Amino acid sequence: TQLLEQSPQFLSIQEGENLTVYCNSSSVFSSLQWYRQEPGEGPVLLVTVVTGGEVKKLKRLTFQFGDARKDSSLHITAAQPGDTGLYLCAGNGAGGTSYGKLTFGQGTILTVHP
Amino acid sequence: DAGVIQSPRHEVTEMGQEVTLRCKPISGHDYLFWYRQTMMRGLELLIYFNNNVPIDDSGMPEDRFSAKMPNASFSTLKIQPSEPRDSAVYFCASSFLPNQPQHFGDGTRLSIL
Numbered sequence: 280t281q282l283l284e285q286s287p288q289f290l291s292i293q294e295g296e297n298l299t300v301y302c303n304s305s306s307v308f309s310s311l312q313w314y315r316q317e318p319g320e321g322p323v324l325l326v327t328v329v330t331g332g333e334v335k336k337l338k339r340l341t342f343q344f345g346d347a348r349k350d351s352s353l354h355i356t357a358a359q360p361g362d363t364g365l366y367l368c369a370g371n372g373a374g375g376t377s378y379g380k381l382t383f384g385q386g387t388i389l390t391v392h393p
Numbered sequence: 394d395a396g397v398i399q400s401p402r403h404e405v406t407e408m409g410q411e412v413t414l415r416c417k418p419i420s421g422h423d424y425l426f427w428y429r430q431t432m433m434r435g436l437e438l439l440i441y442f443n444n445n446v447p448i449d450d451s452g453m454p455e456d457r458f459s460a461k462m463p464n465a466s467f468s469t470l471k472i473q474p475s476e477p478r479d480s481a482v483y484f485c486a487s488s489f490l491p492n493q494p495q496h497f498g499d500g501t502r503l504s505i506l
Binding site: 309310312319320321322323324327367371372379380381382383384385386 | 397424426435436437438441443448449484486488490491492494495496497498499500
């Protein structure tokens, strides 16, 4: 059972375009994290959101946690080729599972063409 | 500071052989996690430890998989006997607290022929 549905699975855009990646679940999470992974490397944390409705910005990246703490989005403004990679959302402590146990979405493979 | 260190980076072996993957977490991190990543299933948690004690192993596929953490600076994930469907990238991660960011190693790419 996939607790976290991430969409789209693939995204191919031109440099300068904006994009949004979505992460949805029927479960409530105590917190949600976004990671970025490059080929041959492990995921690297971008941000953690904890409070329902929370918005965090990291340069051109904007992260939002849904009011009910069941969904999240990642918006990238004016994408650049350096943004290319696999983006993963991960929920912590879903549905009463062990606190600290992360459930990952399937990931979004983003390709930004020059 | 050194990050999470995994070895080997690549492993190719024949079906039926025993495979041992190794992980050294970041010093001071009390939580250690083992994940498996495939195209079909994404990143799945196999097992995690707190202070060297296994807390949740519900993600371990079957009895062929076992994991140990004999001390705070070392953990192993063993597959015996290995099967082609075990081919994947295996990641180890560690964190200071359960709700803190997890720091991942660069993974072991395992191919079972």
